[in-house]
Amino acid sequence: MKNRSLFHWIIFVSLALTWGSSFILMKRGLDSFSSYQVAALRIFIAFLFLLPLAFRHIKKIHFKYLPAFIAMGVFGNLIPAFLFTQAETLISSALTGMLNSVTPVFALIIGLIMLKEKVKLLQIVGLATGIIGAIGLLSLGKDSESSGNIYLGGAMVLLATFFYGLSVNIIKAKLGNVSAVTATIFALCIVGPFAGIYLFTTDFIEVMQTKPLAFDSLKYVCILAIFGTSLSLIVFNILIKEAGTLFASSVTYFIPIVAMLWGALDGEAITVAHSIFIVVILAGVWLVNKK
Numbered sequence: 001m002k003n004r005s006l007f008h009w010i011i012f013v014s015l016a017l018t019w020g021s022s023f024i025l026m027k028r029g030l031d032s033f034s035s036y037q038v039a040a041l042r043i044f045i046a047f048l049f050l051l052p053l054a055f056r057h058i059k060k061i062h063f064k065y066l067p068a069f070i071a072m073g074v075f076g077n078l079i080p081a082f083l084f085t086q087a088e089t090l091i092s093s094a095l096t097g098m099l100n101s102v103t104p105v106f107a108l109i110i111g112l113i114m115l116k117e118k119v120k121l122l123q124i125v126g127l128a129t130g131i132i133g134a135i136g137l138l139s140l141g142k143d144s145e146s147s148g149n150i151y152l153g154g155a156m157v158l159l160a161t162f163f164y165g166l167s168v169n170i171i172k173a174k175l176g177n178v179s180a181v182t183a184t185i186f187a188l189c190i191v192g193p194f195a196g197i198y199l200f201t202t203d204f205i206e207v208m209q210t211k212p213l214a215f216d217s218l219k220y221v222c223i224l225a226i227f228g229t230s231l232s233l234i235v236f237n238i239l240i241k242e243a244g245t246l247f248a249s250s251v252t253y254f255i256p257i258v259a260m261l262w263g264a265l266d267g268e269a270i271t272v273a274h275s276i277f278i279v280v281i282l283a284g285v286w287l288v289n290k291k
Helices: 005-030 035-062 063-087 093-114 123-139 150-174 180-199 204-210 214-243 245-253 255-265 271-288
Strands: none
Touching: 005 035, 005 063, 005 093, 005 180, 005 214, 035 063, 035 150, 035 180, 035 204, 035 214, 035 255, 063 093, 063 123, 063 150, 093 123, 093 150, 093 245, 093 255, 123 150, 123 271, 180 214, 204 214, 214 245, 245 271, 255 271
């Protein structure tokens, strides 16, 4: 068992706070920008932030890894970014954060399928438990959400978590010999320019010039991109290497709690029933990952 120092715990808590805060930061970005603009900004700013590091890592890259980098960039970053922000136009940021906790369930199930391993009964029970929890959360919000179709929003979040799970397994299968930091940098360098090109085909410049809260929204999206996407991925990989995968992945259990707290502070309806269903989801995650 690897030793866990105070430094590791500081990283752990920082990651939980950072990723748990991502959903309220998306919401603040939506105060001025469209959902697609927030997503494109997030990816483009993260790309610009990591671009200087790319030149240090370019000598480590072989063209045989290019398809895996593209898949990681598209499935692990680009598509989920657009799905999450669009979902938040339909459901609350707290609910989005709670549903995001299903990610480890999809990650393991997709991994078992890709590796053609036999799925155990306990994992099937865990998957069913997680889905029941997610449906329960959505059913709670159907009468309280102010606009849109809550089930469509929930489906977008679950689809995003599916793509996260797919990306994790592509990394495991195809990029095992590549540094996780290097993989992250080049995945974002592949999709980042496309996000930037798309961004400037929208009315982004006009929004910046005309909407009074535009600079505030941009500030929140910058925080989301730099801390919630770029730095957090690098720090997370350091935590995996030094403190172990099990310890690092446990941060998943605390992200929805932080998202719920931010939602409550922002006036979103959080009830005891929400807490019960998030416990159900996390129980499913535990069952799926239990050996």
